[in-house]
Amino acid sequence: xxxxxxxxxxxxxxxxxxxxxxxxxxxxxxxxxxxxxxxxxxxxxxxxxxxxxxxxxxxxxxxxxxxxxx
Amino acid sequence: xxxxxxxxxxxxxxxxxxxxxxxxxxxxxxxxxxxxxxxxxxxxxxxxxxxxxxxxxxxxxxxxxxxxxxxxxxxxxxxxxxxxxxxxxxxxxxxxxxxxxxxxxxxxxxxxxxxxxxxxxxxxxxxxxxxxxxxxxxxxxxxxxxxxxxxxxxxxxxxxxxxxxxxxxxxxxxxxxxxxxxxxxxxxxxxxxxxxxxxxxxxxxxxxxxxxxxxxxxxxxxxxxxxxxxxxxxxxxxxxxxxxxxxxxxxxxxxxxxxxxxxxxxxxxxxxxxxxxxxxxxxxxxxxxxxxxxxxxxxxxxxxxxxxxxxxxxxxxxxxxxxxxxxxxxxxxxxxxxxxxxxxxxxxxxxxxxxxxxxxx
Amino acid sequence: xxxxxxxxxxxxxxxxxxxxxxxxxxxxxxxxxxxxxxxxxxxxxxxxxxxxxxxxxxxxxxxxxxxxxxxxxxxxxxxxxxxxxxxxxxxxxxxxxxxxxxxxxxxxxxxxxxxxxxxxxxxxxxxxxxxxxxxxxxxxxxxxxxxxxxxxxxxxxxxxxxxxxxxxxxxxxxxxxxxxxxxxxxxxxxxxxxxxxxxxxxxxxxxxxxxxxxxxxxxxxxxxxxxxxxxxxxxxxxxxxxxxxxxxxxxxxxxxxxxxxxxxxxxxxxxxxxxxxxxxxxxxxxxxxxxxxxxxxxxxxxxxxxxxxxxxxxxxxxxxxxxxxxxxxxxxxxxxxxxxxxxxxxxxxxxxxxxxxxxxxxxxxxxxxxxxxxxxxxxxxxxxxxxxxxxxxxxxxxxxxxxxxxxxxxxxxxxxxxxxxxxxxxxxxxxxxxxxxxxxxxxxxxxxxxxxxxxxxxxxxxxxxxxxxxxxxxxxxxxxxxxxxxxxxxxxxxxxxxxxxxxxxxxxxxxxxxxxxxxxxxx
Numbered sequence: 005x006x007x008x009x010x011x012x013x014x015x016x017x018x019x020x021x022x023x024x025x026x027x028x029x030x031x032x033x034x035x036x037x038x039x040x041x042x043x044x045x046x047x048x049x050x051x052x053x054x055x056x057x058x059x060x061x062x063x064x065x066x067x068x069x070x071x072x073x074x
Numbered sequence: 075x076x077x078x079x080x081x082x083x084x085x086x087x088x089x090x091x092x093x094x095x096x097x098x099x100x101x102x103x104x105x106x107x108x109x110x111x112x113x114x115x116x117x118x119x120x121x122x123x124x125x126x127x128x129x130x131x132x133x134x135x136x137x138x139x140x141x142x143x144x145x146x147x148x149x150x151x152x153x154x155x156x157x158x159x160x161x162x163x164x165x166x167x168x169x170x171x172x173x174x175x176x177x178x179x180x181x182x183x184x185x186x187x188x189x190x191x192x193x194x195x196x197x198x199x200x201x202x203x204x205x206x207x208x209x210x211x212x213x214x215x216x217x218x219x220x221x222x223x224x225x226x227x228x229x230x231x232x233x234x235x236x237x238x239x240x241x242x243x244x245x246x247x248x249x250x251x252x253x254x255x256x257x258x259x260x261x262x263x264x265x266x267x268x269x270x271x272x273x274x275x276x277x278x279x280x281x282x283x284x285x286x287x288x289x290x291x292x293x294x295x296x297x298x299x300x301x302x303x304x305x306x307x308x309x310x311x312x313x314x315x316x317x318x319x320x321x322x323x324x325x326x327x328x329x330x331x332x333x334x335x336x337x338x339x340x341x342x343x344x345x346x347x348x349x350x351x352x353x354x355x356x357x358x359x360x361x362x363x364x365x366x367x368x369x370x371x372x373x374x375x376x377x378x379x380x381x382x383x384x385x386x387x388x389x390x391x392x393x394x395x396x397x398x399x400x401x402x403x404x405x406x407x408x409x410x411x412x413x414x415x416x417x418x419x420x421x422x423x424x425x426x427x428x429x430x431x432x433x434x435x
Numbered sequence: 436x437x438x439x440x441x442x443x444x445x446x447x448x449x450x451x452x453x454x455x456x457x458x459x460x461x462x463x464x465x466x467x468x469x470x471x472x473x474x475x476x477x478x479x480x481x482x483x484x485x486x487x488x489x490x491x492x493x494x495x496x497x498x499x500x501x502x503x504x505x506x507x508x509x510x511x512x513x514x515x516x517x518x519x520x521x522x523x524x525x526x527x528x529x530x531x532x533x534x535x536x537x538x539x540x541x542x543x544x545x546x547x548x549x550x551x552x553x554x555x556x557x558x559x560x561x562x563x564x565x566x567x568x569x570x571x572x573x574x575x576x577x578x579x580x581x582x583x584x585x586x587x588x589x590x591x592x593x594x595x596x597x598x599x600x601x602x603x604x605x606x607x608x609x610x611x612x613x614x615x616x617x618x619x620x621x622x623x624x625x626x627x628x629x630x631x632x633x634x635x636x637x638x639x640x641x642x643x644x645x646x647x648x649x650x651x652x653x654x655x656x657x658x659x660x661x662x663x664x665x666x667x668x669x670x671x672x673x674x675x676x677x678x679x680x681x682x683x684x685x686x687x688x689x690x691x692x693x694x695x696x697x698x699x700x701x702x703x704x705x706x707x708x709x710x711x712x713x714x715x716x717x718x719x720x721x722x723x724x725x726x727x728x729x730x731x732x733x734x735x736x737x738x739x740x741x742x743x744x745x746x747x748x749x750x751x752x753x754x755x756x757x758x759x760x761x762x763x764x765x766x767x768x769x770x771x772x773x774x775x776x777x778x779x780x781x782x783x784x785x786x787x788x789x790x791x792x793x794x795x796x797x798x799x800x801x802x803x804x805x806x807x808x809x810x811x812x813x814x815x816x817x818x819x820x821x822x823x824x825x826x827x828x829x830x831x832x833x834x835x836x837x838x839x840x841x842x843x844x845x846x847x848x849x850x851x852x853x854x855x856x857x858x859x860x861x862x863x864x865x866x867x868x869x870x871x872x873x874x875x876x877x878x879x880x881x882x883x884x885x886x887x888x889x890x891x892x893x894x895x896x897x898x899x900x901x902x903x904x905x906x907x908x909x910x911x912x913x914x915x916x917x918x919x920x921x922x923x924x925x926x927x928x929x930x931x932x933x934x935x936x937x938x939x940x941x942x943x944x945x946x947x948x949x950x951x952x953x954x955x956x957x958x
Contacts (some may be wrong), residue, residue, distance in 0.1 A: 036366045204900075215903050344897070
């Protein structure tokens with residue numbers, strides 16, 4: 005399935021950076037990296053499986069329209 | 075990437091020109107004002123120079139500090155980091171928009187059967203490689219390929235002169251000033267205000283570059299090219315057609331008899347759009363690197379790339395939605411990022427400056 | 436987990452130059468001992484044992500008439516100049532009368548006196564270590580051992596047959612010197628010295644290769660070459676641990692910056708005037724014994740479009756030829772890709788009549804454009820390689836096979852379209868204009884072809900941009916690969932895109948400098 009494909013490709017991309025992260029010895033860098041990867045993974049899953057999650061542009065549009073029309 | 079990597083003034087000016095040209099080659103800015111689009115554009119051009127003045131003063135006050143560091147200095151650690159995170163989200167969003175522009179353009183015009191994801195993945199791969207190699211490589215590559223765009227635009231402009239119908243530019247101010255002002259405001263946000271991204275990259279310029287001159291030069295040249303583009307589009311196809319088509323410059327160039335240059339426009343769009351994406355991508359990576367205290371922005375290139383791929387597909391459902399969004403919503407959404415927060419920072423910096431002077435006394 | 440990471444790191448290390456961590460231990464079989472045997476019989480037995488009773492090891496005993504002392508002359512047949520040894524060593528030793536005030540001398544005094552008065556050869560030293568003696572013996576020197584003395588006199592009388600100085604086949608010019616390097620390093624150094632008669636031309640030798648002990652010489656102009664690059668080069672050469680060096684290509688692959696990049700970062704040439712021209716610009720040459728190809732470090736991308744003949748012809752013609760070469764580079768990499776993408780995706784870009792010709796040419800071809808193009812590219816590479824390896828006598832067959840069978844017959848059988856044959860022929864001819872980038876152009880051509888077949892013009896653009904980014908990334912010994920082209924040099928484009936008249940080129944001395952890539956370079 006496509007989720008497995010996404011996971012596989014993300015692992016391949018992770019392998020490119022693994023050496024640098026291993027040598028950096030800074031936990032906050034590794035944490036940020038993982039958080040960003042997880043975010044990316046979530047977004048990719050959302051678009052692959054067509055989950056009905058509201059996209060940020062619609063949220064921004066609602067907020068802006070609310071402020072403008074007030 | 076340490077601050078020792080330096081780019082020369084020519085490379086900096088090419089980066090700024092790339093940022094300004096960006097996706098405006100394809101999406102006509104200021105089309106809300108219809109036949110007065112060029113007036114709206116000129117007004118926004120002047121407004122952009124004012125905005126630049128604000129950014130430049132901010133940069134001058136904090137030499138060699140990127141935007142993230144300025145936030146940290148002025149607003150303290152927690153609030154500064156929060157605002158920096160918001161800015162990084164803004165840069166990523168901007169890059170995703172340009173990517174989506176590019177993908178949609180290719181799918182609409184040439185390769186209609188290719189899935190959008192594939193084009194965006196290829197584009198992110200190329201720009202990610204460039205970003206990962208650092209700002210020096212990016213600016214060198216840009217220096218190699220951007221001048222071709224100018225040559226192309228000027229040649230197209232000259233070739234299309236026989237098709238001009240200058241009466242399309244009149245009547246002036248038929249519907250009054252309000253549509254013009256609204257269109258000017260939207261042009262100010264896209265593309266001129268987006269040079270706030272350069273605030274992240276200016277510290278990497280050579281020590282002895284005259285940033286004011288470089289900036290004004292790029293503004294002038296890029297603005298001139300875009301103005302020529304608007305005048306050309308308005309004169310050839312007229313205001314009503316512009317409202318109907320999705321990509322007006324593409325439709326204009328089809329008026330060339332005998333030759334059909336569709337793919338070439340896409341190629342040049344990729345060059346300018348790619349530079350813009352690279353700048354925003356670089357700014358976001360450097361921002362994350364500085365937030366986490368790391369000296370190297372390289373580890374963060376790939377995760378941000380993954381987010382970009384996903385975000386650019388998630389963010390819109392279709393191309394017309396994207397165009398409408400960029401005209402109507404984008405200006406209001408970028409007000410805080412482009413205008414409010416930099417002005418706030420400027421005020422705060424002058425205030426803090428006098429405050430610390432008073433303390434020293 | 437650790438093992439996986441280490442394996443990965445092992446793969447990734449090929450991307451960039453790393454000082455090798457595994458250093459071979461010196462083979463203990465190459466140590467023969469430190470002391471030369473004192474008695475002649477012992478020395479003879481030991482040498483025969485070391486050289487495995489080789490027939491070409493000649494040991495000639497003699498009696499030095501002047502001191503009435505037994506001696507032994509050792510040499511290897513084939514490596515020495517026998518005439519000069521007979522005339523300059525044997526004759527004085529065997530015929531000279533003892534001196535008038537002859538009294539019993541110590542062995543040391545005998546050796547001193549032999550060197551100073553009797554041996555009439557130019558190159559004569561004393562050696563006390565057995566290892567060094569065997570090394571010199573294998574190089575071709577003649578050794579004189581005295582009975583009861585543990586030092587040897589070494590007379591350098593090397594002569595062997597080498598190829599004469601001829602025109603190099605790989606770099607033919609219309610105007611310019613036709614001398615080329617040979618396999619003997621002394622001849623090569625002489626060819627270089629003849630062109631620059633100044634003591635600033637510095638040569639520094641080392642010997643690489645534990646078995647081959649090849650003499651490798653670095654050559655540069657003191658004061659013009661950058662000391663940083665010299666230091667880095669010496670460091671990398673010292674880190675080479677290999678058993679034989681057969682060709683300078685071995686050295687090149689050990690010291691290059693990016694082994695996996697398609698662009699070579701070390702240049703090579705066979706002509707002395709090219710080497711001297713580049714030395715004057717601040718580069719460093721590496722000469723290797725046994726090969727006529729001399730390495731030049733560092734190498735920039737501009738050099739691919741410069742040919743030494745450019746500087747011997749007049750400025751206008753040379754500039755035109757340079758543009759032609761850039762154009763040829765562009766064609767030979769992108770023409771098949773452009774053709775395939777126009778056929779597949781972008782029909783609208785060609786004028787109508789040309790489009791009809793294109794479609795008519797492809798009538799009835801069973802393959803898609805991509806497969807056709809790849810097939811023809813492969814056929815052409817096969818032809819090229821076969822033409823190289825084929826003995827000259829049957830060379831005629833190649834042209835017939837290539838032209839008629841694979842060209843004409845393929846078209847007539849309907850497997851390839853004639854337009855494709857034209858495109859591939861043009862590509863091939865353009866690639867011969869820049870022989871230095873042969874391998875590179877092949878890879879780029881295939882890559883662009885595949886990219887163009889996937890995404891049309893956008894694919895080609897993406898592939899070209901990725902190549903450009905890679906080129907902007909590469910450094911050759913600390914200097915950016917695209918140094919002279921981007922950023923556009925502030926002193927003018929006098930030597931990169933165009934070739935300005937010579938009197939304006941030689942204003943600047945140094946052109947290759949690692950201190951600051953933003954500094955304009957004049958090459």
